[in-house]
Amino acid sequence: MNTSVDSPNPMIASDRVEGTAVYNRNGDRLGTVERFMVDKVSGQAEYAVLAFGGLFGIGHRHYPLPWNALTFDPDKGGYVVDVTQEQIEGAPGYDAEGGDEPSYDREYRERLDAYYTFPPI
Amino acid sequence: MNTSVDSPNPMIASDRVEGTAVYNRNGDRLGTVERFMVDKVSGQAEYAVLAFGGLFGIGHRHYPLPWNALTFDPDKGGYVVDVTQEQIEGAPGYDAEGGDEPSYDREYRERLDAYYTFPPI
Numbered sequence: 630m631n632t633s634v635d636s637p638n639p640m641i642a643s644d645r646v647e648g649t650a651v652y653n654r655n656g657d658r659l660g661t662v663e664r665f666m667v668d669k670v671s672g673q674a675e676y677a678v679l680a681f682g683g684l685f686g687i688g689h690r691h692y693p694l695p696w697n698a699l700t701f702d703p704d705k706g707g708y709v710v711d712v713t714q715e716q717i718e719g720a721p722g723y724d725a726e727g728g729d730e731p732s733y734d735r736e737y738r739e740r741l742d743a744y745y746t747f748p749p750i
Numbered sequence: 751m752n753t754s755v756d757s758p759n760p761m762i763a764s765d766r767v768e769g770t771a772v773y774n775r776n777g778d779r780l781g782t783v784e785r786f787m788v789d790k791v792s793g794q795a796e797y798a799v800l801a802f803g804g805l806f807g808i809g810h811r812h813y814p815l816p817w818n819a820l821t822f823d824p825d826k827g828g829y830v831v832d833v834t835q836e837q838i839e840g841a842p843g844y845d846a847e848g849g850d851e852p853s854y855d856r857e858y859r860e861r862l863d864a865y866y867t868f869p870p871i
Binding site: 637644667 | 792
């Protein structure tokens with residue numbers, strides 16, 4: 630995740646990431662970061678889980694986005710990611726309420742990595 | 751942070767870390783993880799902020815602990831860290847309500863690293 634280099638604080642609080650809005654390059658608001666997934670051993674943040682779709686919080690789904698694909702935009706007060714709404718709709722995701730959260734095993738992570746092939750930011 | 755190697759999921763959700771209990775080696779409950787601090791550029795979790803002291807959530811203070819000092823104990827359902835309550839009381843910390851959160855600049859981080867010199871776990 631890229632952020633302003635002149636930011637006075639090199640750290641961001643986990644609970645500040647959660648709930649932050651996510652936009653695409655066109656400025657469309659895709660949703661918010663529901664949570665993010667951290668590698669238990671290395672402590673590396675690997676995926677930001679986007680809450681997308683639905684209406685007033687009902688019926689939305691969760692889409693893990695590669696952490697490195699998100700860039701914080703201080704002007705927007707949110708993260709920007711270079712994907713369209715249509716790309717999100719076709720991406721690996723799961724029902725936010727259904728309890729079918731992925732296990733992030735190697736196969737699932739390879740699917741995510743293969744789906745999100747971003748150009749350099 | 752070290753966790754069970756046979757865990758089926760290599761990832762942990764950020765909002766599951768938050769609120770998790772922290773114990774010391776004697777089994778004393780030191781407090782809970784209030785949040786954790788992630789390096790904005792690298793995405794590396796660097797510090798778990800321990801909410802410690804006070805009574806019924808009043809008057810407690812926040813103490814950033816090096817992320818690598820925490821080990822998850824599935825039996826306890828919490829993290830274990832090799833420090834005493836007295837060590838925490840003398841550690842760099844700040845008022846949880848006072849708005850005097852550290853900026854995590856180099857000097858502050860060096861203070862933390864110097865204070866917490868853990869033996870290998």
